[in-house]
Amino acid sequence: MLLTKIKASIIGRPLKTEQLQEEKLPVWKALPILSSDALSSVAYGTEQILGVLVVAGAFALWYSLPISLAIVGLLTLLIISYRLIIDEYPGGGGAYIVSMDNLGWFAGSVAGASLLVDYILTVAVSVTAGTAAITSAFPILHDHRVAIACGFVLLIMVLNLRGLQESGTIFSVPTYLFIISIVMLVIVGSFKILFVDGGGTPPPITSHFPEGLTWFLLLRAFSSGCSALTGIEAISNATPTFRAPERKNAGRTLVILGILLAVLFGGISLLAYLYHLTPVLEETLISQIAEETFGRTAPYFFIQATTALILILAANTSYSGFPLLASIMAKDKMMPRMFTARGDRLNYSNGIIVLSLAAILLIIAFHGHTERLIPLYAIGVFTSFTLAQSGMVQRLLKRKPQGWKGRLAISLTGAIVTFIVLLIFAVTKFTEGAWIIIVILPVFVYMFSRIYKHYNAVADELRIDISAEKPQIKKQMIVLPVGGINQVVRNTVSYARSLDVDVVALYIAFDEEDAKRMKGKWNEWCPDIRLVIMRSRYRSVTRPLLRFIDKLPKYVGDRQVTVLIPQFIPRRWWHSLLHNKTALVIRFILLARKDIIVSTVPFHLKK
Template identity: 40%
Template sequence: MGEQQEREPGGRHQATPEPTVTLSPSAELPAMGEDELDLLRQTGRSWAEALRDRRNVLTTLPLDPGLGRYRSPPTPTRFGRFAPVEMFRVAEPGEPDELVATGPSGEAESLPGRMLARIRRTILGPPLTSAAVVHERMRKLVALPVLSSDLLSSVAYGPEAMLTVLALAGSSALVLSLPIGAVLVVLMIVVGISYRQTIPAYPHGAGSYIVAGDNLGRRVGLAAAAGLIIDYILTVSVSVAAGVHAVTSALPGLMPWTVPFGLLAIAVLLAGNLRGVRTSGNIFAAPTYLFIVAIAVLVTVGLVRAASRGFTPIPPEPVAATRSTGLLLVLLAFSSGATSMTGIEAVSNAVPAFRAPEWRNGRTTLTWMISLLVVMFVGLMLLIHFDGVTPRADQTLLSQLAHRTFPTGPWYVLIQAATALILLFAANTAFNDLPRLLFFMARDGYVPRRFLHMGDRLAFNNGLMALAVAAAVILVAFRGHTESLIPLFAVGVFLAFTLSQAGMVVHWLRKRGPHWRKRLTLNAAGTLLSGVVLLTAAITKFTEGAWVVVIAVPLLILVALRVRRHYDMVRVQLTPHPSRLNVARPVNPPSVAETSRRATGPEKAEHRPDSGEEEGPQTGEEPETEESPQEIWHLVVVPVERLNLAALRALAYAVSIGQPVLAVHISPSEDEAARFCQQWDAWGDHVRLELIVSPYRAIVAPLACYLEALHALRPDVTLTVILPEIVVRRRWHQVLHSNVPRHLRRALRQLPGIVVTTVPIHIPHAGVQRTK
């Protein structure tokens, strides 16, 4: 089927909050611009010249394309792949004149197929219609734990990462943890306030990518996106690895099962998020609140006990020094401790997931998150200092603090369980944000457009599965060792932070709204502090693994630019233009009398669709006996996704056959159907069009069932289905385009009386000019 139109990034945002962009299924088929509609009008005039007075011949169909004469659904033949579900309903009076696919997608007839469908339904839940996207939003009390789980859980390993570096200089260097922690608190507040300013200025989500791209250029925006992609993938790996480590700290016998447990946790997170935003939020909210309560109890009891001894610190255990204390060591400890801020950008990336008003609810939630982070981080740092705990290989700092604070009773187990749960489910933040980032990048043409597609539960299934697979590969490669992953983690996180804050500095310089100098100063401070962490982490941890990120970011940018280059070429090749269409010659379809004879058949006059008689579905099986040209009556059907050059060529080929032609458009929503009608009207409505609204976003199953219904209505009519298909020269380009034509051919191959023809549209290599 044809490709969607490109959208240019940049210049879309205002200084004041705008209506938030809805991440809807209709994004796969964006509206045409006025220039494109003008081209369609010119093309339509060329078609009118070519067809002249023969339009009635082409539009006189041998059957009713609206299936309006059915009182019950057609019975599939034994060749059918779909069970007899009621797939369509006819529009009621006052509704648009279109069919609506009432079944989710159709179910397989085989026993294994039905079993798989039931398992899928049990795990994921029933499918949601496209109209439900406005209800799949999170309220603040659900969004807080879902989006803050990554941020708040980082206090379980951020302070430990900082102390592990300081311990290299011996026990005496651990006293530096408090002043370094104080600087980190300042960084948290500055960056948090900066993102508070970003939310109303850019309420569309995907914050760092959009902000950097709009203000610093598309390559800088792609660098921020690359940092976010690495951030989210490593968030899953680090969080799951840390969660499993918390479990094995309490139960050392489970240490050999670290990697299998981590993979199981990723699978559970994937399944939960495939159920949709609202459902996954309700599932994964409890662990975050449990962790907040557990840390609050731990810090409160620990500080009360420290107060009972006059806040006198307990001397830490002696640690042998392997490095001298210096500026480089302090900077390294600072950058390691800064991992306590990972996830602070989550709200700005997920603003569309909030209930209206989205930007205001998002900003409020971010304020709560920053406040909780600062309180928890300060409390834990003070408790670590007063209790004199030091990093150990066999036990986490939180486990040591819990042991000392609660030597008996159930509280130690509760704290460890809460820590393990939030670390495991902290990855849920990445599962919420990365698919949305990929959605925006796909909309701009930098990643495959299949990341625009919403699954049965209105989740971005392709983005979720890509994240799960990438995180699982990294987890296995590093054998679940958190310490090996953190050096990679910090660079990607603070690259996005730095570019986002720098973009906001340019934004205020351009917009200069109320209090813009104060806002610019805050963002400049955030840029400076985040940049220090980024450079320190990249330099000091380069040999420890950060080199992977330093190399990966430019590679991701290069790949994104190559993908965009290909989509730009496809857009140019598929843009309709009269000079490219060879339709100036008049077409010569059969005469009206011949078409009427074929529409009724020599002995089937009683089945004319306009005769007013009731006609039900054809039952039973009739042998395929068409052995001569006189026994074949045609209807040419052209599925049209978008009126671009691919669709117009398929329609031109269909018209050239000289038989009645029916165009069919499958739309995921009423809004998109209305947009397509605008394109069709601009072109000129030269052939009959049937609109089918597929509220569950399926394409292949509704179209196959519709064609089967047409064949059941008139088994004596041969349906010739003409599919436009993009043909690319490079193998890797295939993943950038839809597989719908191939899947549709496979589905229709099983149906009798249906012939499938492909009209290929060849896309040349970059730099190859089209021959006009």
């Protein structure tokens, strides 16, 4: 009762199943929840490009502009492609469902693994990036970034356990404030450069490749900048969370996201170039741009605060996608069934908790460094992009609906471009950690296959022919382990007698005197039930019990043996910490035996 009250105070009162429709999201709430991941990548996408180009010197920084333009073009292509996926698959699941439906089990499992890894890394990357924004403004906190990041993950987990409506209301404000702050930064920064600084002095441009800049370095910068595209698939993955009409509302939200992302990302890239900025370890690029534009004044701290919030709360995108995808995959026998269960607040609470724990482990393992996580992050995203577009190509070629040629051109182009980006990532980021994802994805696929085979095997074994296989009656024999004579044993013996079957009590004695004393008491108290006493020189209870059970088949014949375990239940939960768990240990060990039935008779203490 106490735990129930504590739980209700943290995540809220349980909701009725009929209230599920009320938990669905309007566009204004869905945008901050499902787009915060993509929007937050504005804070580090340009920084990733410049971090690669700066190696080749100041002359190479100009190439950040055409690279950003190419990324915006790829963004437009993906927005159109995922708009088609929403129309075709309004049930959600994104790349997993598209791949499973059109490319087969293996492609579907790879897409599912990519998305699950993507969601986990989204939480880790977003929270560590948000923590970096805080430590940029307050450098004294830099050494505590891991603890701060883990604390934020736990906070977001609790907020999401409270349900979509509540988390949507809470997370919408920081997202809209971030959009306002970055739009303000781009407008004011551009105005300052053009009219206050007289157009500024952009870095020099050369007509040839600067020394040290190679095509490999350009491709590496492009692939790094493509981290700005992560998260745009979240809307198609979570289409069922929208209010009706789901397709229309999801499509509208996706288009709004595309426009916002193109404007914000392009604006930040332009300002970074015109301000001659490059990444530094202790300060983020957004922080540098804001300081150049406003100085360390109130607008600077407002931008830093909203950036930190959006980076941290961008993790909420995963809290919408991971649990839903895990539930879909669990229904397909690809993941444990526990992911299909809705919690008190009508969300998939098991998925939310597992996602949080996985993200915390990653943050600790990588010591809270965002740049170490992004190479892992993006390769999984583009794997799912490629499979989603390839699945749509296969679907359109097979069905050929009205207007299919135009859709095919879009999906085919998307598949080719995202596959090329995936290859670039795999090659350029291999030594930076991308190899981990290349190793992990096959492990996930193997795990899915084992789970799938297990569920099929269980289903085959449990399946019954109701016309031929009828319930059977078997003779019983009850073995009753006792540790003495008390009210718990009395309660269990009374129950055993009521079943009208053969009963034998078993007592484990540690010495001869103990055995004689128990035998005398038992004969006086319950002489009609036979007591077997076994001696244990090494004070073990389970070993003599197992030896006794092993010998039973010689004497009981075809009778079914049931071990009836007496157990008392303390009134207070903490009282159980004061007692031995002998009954639980016996039950745990005996459940592994195939030839017996194990049952517990509880006795509830009143004091």
